[in-house]
Amino acid sequence: MQIYQIILIALFVYLGSIGSIVGNTIGWYTLGRPLVASLAVGIIMGDVQTAVLVGIALQIMYMGNVTPGGAVAWDLSYATYIGVAGALVFGKGLDTTQVIGLAVVFAGIGGLIGQIMWNISYALNLPLNVVAHKYAKAGETKKMFVPNLVLGQLIGFACRFIPAVILLTSMTAASAQGDFASIIPGWVTTALGIFGGMMAALGMGIILSFLLKKKYHIAIFLIGFILVTYFNLSTMAVAVVAILAAVLYYVINSGLEAKKGETI
Structure with a gap:
């Protein structure tokens, strides 16, 4: 060179x-x-x-x-x-x-x-x-x-x-x-x-x-870590699990908010 x-x-x-x-x-x-x-x-x-x-x-x-x-x-x-x-x-x-x-x-x-x-x-x-x-x-x-x-x-x-x-x-x-x-x-x-x-x-x-903005976010991070490390899931599989968990969280949280509105 x-x-x-x-x-x-x-x-x-x-x-x-x-x-x-x-x-x-x-x-x-x-x-x-x-x-x-x-x-x-x-x-x-x-x-x-x-x-x-x-x-x-x-x-x-x-x-x-x-x-x-x-x-x-x-x-x-x-x-x-x-x-x-x-x-x-x-x-x-x-x-x-x-x-x-x-x-x-x-x-x-x-x-x-x-x-x-x-x-x-x-x-x-x-x-x-x-x-x-x-x-x-x-x-x-x-x-x-x-x-x-x-x-x-x-x-x-x-x-x-x-x-x-x-x-x-x-x-x-x-x-x-x-x-x-x-x-x-x-x-x-x-x-x-x-x-x-x-x-x-x-x-x-x-x-x-x-x-990690809130303390419970650490638990979510550790769940992903465990799925990859101990259950040998691929990144794509963990992403799908995360999406499903997010959908369930949204639906449950929306239901709770709706019940609060009805009670008020």
């Missing part, structure tokens, strides 16, 4: 993120989607056909990727661009199935790194609120673009572009040496896995904080 290819792919990793300079519509919801990302990587690396085939597989894998309440399980932009690039670098001479397998591995690495950088960028953006508040309090509204646009974009760019360049450069060096294992040391992979598990738990906590 040439240096200009590394820079272009890393730039797309930034542009395809939430809150990038091109906006969420063009960025996260377009450039950040696996099919579009794979096409971009394919054009940059000169192998559009293989890249798009890999992108289709990743699109199916990450089709359910959402960010409810700010919870990010995987960074889709990082996962896709790194995954496709890694598959093209190390997949020469392999069949399509093996190339897709490589893409999944690299997408997992990229997704974890992106997840970490997502949270780091959030933390680094917190002090910008103090700067913005200072300008607002002083009535200097013309300077508000500095923390909101300039500094915010610089943090977002640094947290995505720089790690992507380092990772892509490491992949290129490892490919030249023919050493797949040297891309990411074992202790780094273990650390990323542990941190990723912690972030998944944090994401679940954030989601539950939005969903």
Whole structure:
């Protein structure tokens, strides 16, 4: 992989993120989607056909990727661009199935790194609120673009572009040496896995904080958990049970309200 290819792919990793300079519509919801990302990587690396085939597989894998309440399980932009690039670098001479397998591995690495950088960028953006508040309090509204646009974009760019360049450069060096294992040391992979598990738990906590408004909602959540864990029901089966329970709750509650009205 040439240096200009590394820079272009890393730039797309930034542009395809939430809150990038091109906006969420063009960025996260377009450039950040696996099919579009794979096409971009394919054009940059000169192998559009293989890249798009890999992108289709990743699109199916990450089709359910959402960010409810700010919870990010995987960074889709990082996962896709790194995954496709890694598959093209190390997949020469392999069949399509093996190339897709490589893409999944690299997408997992990229997704974890992106997840970490997502949270780091959030933390680094917190002090910008103090700067913005200072300008607002002083009535200097013309300077508000500095923390909101300039500094915010610089943090977002640094947290995505720089790690992507380092990772892509490491992949290129490892490919030249023919050493797949040297891309990411074992202790780094273990650390990323542990941190990723912690972030998944944090994401679940954030989601539950939005969903559980009353104490009895915890019981409803635990019922769904038990149905999946101990009764081995699929997500669709649990969804059907939930719909039936909701209908019964509505009918019973409506009947009670009607009786109250008759009594009054």
